Amino acid sequence: MKNKSQFIILLLALFLLSIPTFSQQEVVLTIKEGVPAISIALPSFILDSSSPEVKQAAETIHEVLKADLNYSRIFQLVPQEHLNYIRPLNPKEIFFKDWDSIQARILVAGEVSQSQNKIIFEAKVYDIKSERMILGKRFQADPEVFRLVAHRLADELLKLFGEKPFFTTKIVFVSNRDGNDELYMMDYDGANQTRLTFNKWRDYMPAWSPDQRAIVFTSYRAGNPDLYILYPYKGKMVPVSTKGTNFSGAFSPDGKKLAFCSTRDGNAEIYVANADGTNIRRITFNSAIDTAPSWSPTGREIAFTSDRTGSPQIYIMDSEGGNVRKVSFGGDYLDSPAWSPDGERIAFVSRVNNFFDIYILNLKTNQITKLTETNARNESPSWSLDGRHLVFSSNLSGSIQIYSIDYDGTNLRCLTSKGENKLPNWTN
Numbered sequence: 001m002k003n004k005s006q007f008i009i010l011l012l013a014l015f016l017l018s019i020p021t022f023s024q025q026e027v028v029l030t031i032k033e034g035v036p037a038i039s040i041a042l043p044s045f046i047l048d049s050s051s052p053e054v055k056q057a058a059e060t061i062h063e064v065l066k067a068d069l070n071y072s073r074i075f076q077l078v079p080q081e082h083l084n085y086i087r088p089l090n091p092k093e094i095f096f097k098d099w100d101s102i103q104a105r106i107l108v109a110g111e112v113s114q115s116q117n118k119i120i121f122e123a124k125v126y127d128i129k130s131e132r133m134i135l136g137k138r139f140q141a142d143p144e145v146f147r148l149v150a151h152r153l154a155d156e157l158l159k160l161f162g163e164k165p166f167f168t169t170k171i172v173f174v175s176n177r178d179g180n181d182e183l184y185m186m187d188y189d190g191a192n193q194t195r196l197t198f199n200k201w202r203d204y205m206p207a208w209s210p211d212q213r214a215i216v217f218t219s220y221r222a223g224n225p226d227l228y229i230l231y232p233y234k235g236k237m238v239p240v241s242t243k244g245t246n247f248s249g250a251f252s253p254d255g256k257k258l259a260f261c262s263t264r265d266g267n268a269e270i271y272v273a274n275a276d277g278t279n280i281r282r283i284t285f286n287s288a289i290d291t292a293p294s295w296s297p298t299g300r301e302i303a304f305t306s307d308r309t310g311s312p313q314i315y316i317m318d319s320e321g322g323n324v325r326k327v328s329f330g331g332d333y334l335d336s337p338a339w340s341p342d343g344e345r346i347a348f349v350s351r352v353n354n355f356f357d358i359y360i361l362n363l364k365t366n367q368i369t370k371l372t373e374t375n376a377r378n379e380s381p382s383w384s385l386d387g388r389h390l391v392f393s394s395n396l397s398g399s400i401q402i403y404s405i406d407y408d409g410t411n412l413r414c415l416t417s418k419g420e421n422k423l424p425n426w427t428n
Contacts, residue, residue: 061112183217269284345360358370
């Protein structure tokens with residue numbers, strides 16, 4: 001079952017990547033905070049058949065695409081009731097003035113058909129002001145990948161406006177839903193939760209490689225907390241560090257290096273190695289506990305946790321271990337730094353009055369913002385690729401589950417419910 005599910009995921013992903021597209025004109029607009037969201041109209045898709053398969057495809061793709069656009073913070077959907085004020089969508093002749101009258105900036109027109117038991121979804125994206133098509137995509141898919149089709153189109157819309165695509169990224173996490181702590185992965189919205197490891201030992205602290213093809217994690221499968229790299233689409237796993245206690249692995253942004261914490265020399269220190277585990281070298285040297293390395297987006301610096309001044313605090317050092325400086329002040333326990341993709345912020349966990357919450361440090365202003373405001377244990381923050389969302393684990397509902405939240409503390413959503421789920425890591 002494991003190999004089959006992994007093979008299907010890989011095969012479908014490669015298949016969708018190979019689908020031809022319409023010719024298009026590139027439009028790039030950089031969206032910044034404070035700029036109004038782009039108004040986008042998403043009318044119901046046109047169906048060329050009344051078959052149940054075509055109807056199901058249209059409903060699923062439309063529903064998922066709508067949810068993606070709402071989640072993006074880039075787009076604002078035109079209210080569905082406003083579409084009643086204009087003529088129905090005619091894919092053969094777009095009446096741009098109609099869409100302009102309901103203040104749509106972008107129109108997404110979709111058509112769903114069926115050919116030889118395959119669903120064909122064609123999407124055309126129009127710029128209303130310039131009255132032209134700016135993107136065309138054609139997908140051929142089975143029901144298992146209807147959601148992926150929607151995510152891929154949403155990603156294309158993000159790229160069209162100069163944004164980083166993240167709707168097809170995955171979140172890897174730890175769950176005990178099957179009786180043992182194992183690695184799982186899921187879509188950004190919590191769908192398609194898939195088990196990745198199968199053993200009787202505990203697996204912990206997973207982290208993606210930048211290309212989302214490898215996962216570094218800690219496992220007790222050999223009786224010791226060792227560091228491994230799992231290649232989920234190849235069914236391959238290799239040990240990285242098996243001496244001492246090894247944890248908190250993190251790939252560098254270019255995927256060529258690996259930072260991790262180990263007691264291989266007697267004390268908890270931070271090490272850097274090649275991505276395949278070769279050429280391991282120590283970069284911190286002191287009697288304190290140094291752990292939880294997080295690379296800067298440039299790969300030139302590493303944020304980490306250290307108790308070298310008494311209580312655990314957040315520090316930054318050069319990627320070779322020099323120029324160490326403390327960037328957090330106050331609090332008796334700070335941990336789990338996560339560097340944002342734009343390089344300007346670090347999310348971390350702080351304990352105040354025995355409650356653990358997520359905070360964000362702005363490295364330019366040194367301003368600290370509290371992200372979560374709950375009487376719960378909120379831990380393990382991880383950023384989305386675009387830096388507008390985070391995932392974290394929390395016992396807010398009683399059991400430990402994984403949540404997503406926007407960078408400003410809004411749009412809290414629970415992504416898991418079966419068993420206890422923790423230690424999420426989002427590709428970025």
